[in-house]
Amino acid sequence: MLTQTLFCLRLTMDLKGIEFGHTSPRQGLMLLHWLANNIYNDNNGDMRLNFNPTRRDYGIHLYRNADNPHPLPILPRQRESYYSLGNLGHNNNNDGAMALPNYVTQIFYNSREPESNRDRVILRVRDDGSNQFIVDEVYVTQHYPPNGNTGTGYDPDNTYLVSFNLLTQIQRLATIGQNDIPRIYNVEINHNSSWCGSLDLSS
Numbered sequence: 001m002l003t004q005t006l007f008c009l010r011l012t013m014d015l016k017g018i019e020f021g022h023t024s025p026r027q028g029l030m031l032l033h034w035l036a037n038n039i040y041n042d043n044n045g046d047m048r049l050n051f052n053p054t055r056r057d058y059g060i061h062l063y064r065n066a067d068n069p070h071p072l073p074i075l076p077r078q079r080e081s082y083y084s085l086g087n088l089g090h091n092n093n094n095d096g097a098m099a100l101p102n103y104v105t106q107i108f109y110n111s112r113e114p115e116s117n118r119d120r121v122i123l124r125v126r127d128d129g130s131n132q133f134i135v136d137e138v139y140v141t142q143h144y145p146p147n148g149n150t151g152t153g154y155d156p157d158n159t160y161l162v163s164f165n166l167l168t169q170i171q172r173l174a175t176i177g178q179n180d181i182p183r184i185y186n187v188e189i190n191h192n193s194s195w196c197g198s199l200d201l202s203s
Contacts, residue, residue, distance in 0.1 A: 008162075008163055009140070009162050010163045010165055010166055015029065018158065019158055020119055020142055021140075025110070025111035026107075026115060026116060027104055027105070028086070028118075031100075031104055031121055032170065034100065035085065035138070036167040036168075037170075037171055047134065048133065048135065053083045055096075057099070059085070059086075059087055059088070059096040059097025060096070061083065062084075063083060063084040063122060065082055068153075071155070071159045072139060079126055079127045079129075082122055082125070085120065086117075086120040087117065088108045117143075118142045118145075119140070120142065122154075124138070124139070138161075138162040139160060140160050141154045142155055142159075143155065
C-alpha cells in the first residue's frame with residue numbers, strides 16, 4: 001500500500017528539484033508539455049482530454065497500480081481508472097505512441113538507450129457516464145533504473161502529483177523554442193544536447 005504522501009508540484013520551478021525528465025536522453029518534460037496542451041477546462045471547471053484513453057490513443061494504456069509498494073493512491077470508485085502515457089517502445093499494443101509529435105519522441109528515437117524510456121505521466125481518469133472522460137489528477141513518475149535490482153515497476157520515491165496550476169503554466173508555452181523557454185519558464189536550454197528542444201531545468 002501507499003505509505004507516503006506524494007509531493008505536489010505547483011510551479012514550474014518545482015520541476016527543477018526532481019529527477020523526472022532531466023538526465024539526457026529522457027523525454028518526460030516534453031511529454032508533460034504535450035499533455036498540458038491536450039487537456040482543457042470545461043464549463044464546470046473539470047479538466048477533460050482531447051483524446052480517448054480507452055482506445056489507447058497516443059500509446060496511453062490502463063495502469064492497474066499493482067506495483068508493491070503502490071506508487072499511487074488506491075482508487076475508491078469503480079468509474080475511476082489510472083492511465084499511463086509515455087511508453088515509446090514499439091510493440092503490437094503500443095503503435096499509438098507513434099502519433100505523439102516529433103518534439104516528444106525524437107530524443108528517444110535518436111538514442112534508443114534504456115534511460116530514454118523511463119519517464120511516464122499517469123492520469124487519474126473518471127468516466128462521467130457519457131463516454132466522456134474527466135481528469136481528476138495528473139502524476140509524473142519513472143521506472144526504476146534498468147540496471148538495478150528493483151524490478152520494472154514505478155518508483156514511488158520519484159512519483160509526484162502535478163497541480164492543475166502547473167499544467168496551466170505549461171499551457172502558456174504554446175510551442176517549444178529556444179527563445180520562448182527561457183523567457184516564460186526562467187530556465188535554460190541545454191545547448192550540449194543534440195536536439196534543440198531539450199530543456200535544462202537543473203540550474
